[in-house]
Amino acid sequence: MAKTRRRGSFADRVITIVKRIPKGTVATYGQVAALAGSPRSARMVGWVLRHAHSSVPWQRVINREGRISIIHEVLTAQTQAALLKKENIAVAEYDGAFWVNLDEYIWKPRQTSKNIQ
DNA sequence: ATAATGACATGTT
């Protein structure tokens, strides 16, 4: 079971980073991947979160379009949307999917005055 | 060992 987890691996770093995402903000898979040291490994972030322990605030991680990309029978996108709303994050439904305004809620790990991008 | 798949990102068209 837990054999996929290796100490000090990319997966463990992802977990650590996701736990650092402040309540009321969201982060993208690519952002987490970059902080974990592999900017192009966003897919691994998704894989790790799917298998992550329930104490990890996985609901704060969404894709770069601001859309909830979860496909899961129990933990649906609708479930995630409800969790985000509880954190005072606005979630809109459009075209059968749930969307978050990234410009508004994106997590900025560095609080410098520089503009990102 | 090879190929296909996946809770994605980025660049090109």
Next chain:
DNA sequence: TAACATGCCATTA
């Protein structure tokens, strides 16, 4: 909040 191709890397068949 376009559509498609390519990169990334662990898991599965």
